[in-house]
Amino acid sequence: MTIQESQNEIIEEFALFDEWMDKYEHIIELGKDLPIINEQHKVEENLIKGCQSRVWLHGELTGNKIIFSADSDAIITKGIIALVIRVFSNQTGKDIAQSNLFFIDQVGLQEHLSPTRSNGLLAMVKQIKMYSIAFQAKA
């Protein structure tokens, strides 16, 4: 599935929810379901500090694809991270670098990417792009 396709899939998935609480419940479930980072990668150099919550992000190259794993100490942040990982993981550095992240806006979660929310998500998305550029050189 391309980056574009998985974003569209998420948008469809969220179209089922009318209420904010239902959206959050879904995100919380995603957050709970995913043990998305290996403990060995939950280290200081992978830590993206937000004012509110902490986010860890690790990326590694497998073939020409980048595999991302991440975690957060806040469950809503973790749920949104799970979505971001679903979109970007297992894609090539080139595709990630050229991609546009649009699903967050479309499902109404844009406030989580605002600098005022400072939950580390915005920094995480930037970091994903950094990885993609760095790994493009290696791949």
Add this chain to the structure above:
Amino acid sequence: MTTKTEILDIQKIRSDFPILSREVNGKPLVYLDNGATSQKPQSVISAVNKYYANENSNIHRGIHTLSQEATTAYEEARTTVQEFLNAAHSHEVIFTSGTTGSLNLLASSIGKKHINKGDEIIISTMEHHSNIVPWQMLCEEKGAILKVVPINDKGEFLMDEFENLLSDKTKLVSVTHVSNTLGTINPVKEIITRAHQNGAFVIIDGAQAVPHTKVDVQDLDCDFYVFSAHKILGPTGVGILYGKESLLNDLPPYQGGGDMIKTVTFEKTTYNCLPHKFEAGTPNIAGGIGLTAAIDYMNKIGIDKIEAHEHALLSYATKEIKQLEGVRIIGEAEKKASVLSFLVDGTHPSDIGMIIDKLGIAIRTGHHCTEPLMNRFQIPGTARASFAFYNTFEEVDIFINALKRAIKMLL
């Protein structure tokens, strides 16, 4: 016995605050982030509007009528604050940009005049970053030493430890009157007395105290007292620095510029008298005028009644929240202002804050600009509800019910 007695006519008070009738995320706003900033009554909004619509001009130097009217209105704010704090003179009231601005002014001016290598400055564990960082910067610059008074697990200032830290090297003690994170009301009068016996200056950070309690700077005998207008119904961008006349006269100015000078030549500038010596540049005139309206409003309600109602809200909220499983209150001092910081086992404070925001409730989550205090409790942050006199017992119920719902979703 229930604590839910109405001390104030809350519905009438609420109708004075336009924002309190708005909705957030489709629900009536329940504003419990008063520790961060207070809402503004119509009288404050109108005073600021009226200034810009009718009186706007620059103050102090103008010969024309508008400037004189604006100067009178602005200087009236100084007198209002003088009476509010029971300062001996209006020129002991310096306008700044906020509590942070006041503390940085003091760090700069006291630092220049009084702090030398090896001198010690004492603060407490529960200080806001704005009462930590300016002193750290000063200590770094001067080779002075920052000493920190520890607290107990209830979040209370440890007087004995403070006594132990006082020495002939202590030049300055700067502590908060009320903790923004814990709500602890510190024994500032005792702290001031002990520091003075030791020959140290005392600064009290009153940002969280003035909204809740009557402050009398002469009775306290503090050397400096600082607070922000926006936490007592006033506009943002205005702060107060109260200082004893003799001490302020003795300190060098902070910023240079217009208004703070007597005469300027390229060879030598002489400085203006108090309070202007510390007020370089065009100040926040509208903000000062708004502050007058804010203090007038607080006085009209009565600070004693405000304190009593907020205390009743805090007691009620504390009692209710304690019935929820897994809730841990951070800050259980004997004497507390209306701040309720808490954690829920197995959840992150930001998750709680985000969920109840969608239910129209505004609380604060995070470290509340008190990272060292969070480290003391070994927690990443807290969720904090802070009450004002316009909050109701029904709002406490809405908050508790929303919290129950959030916990159910998260666990």
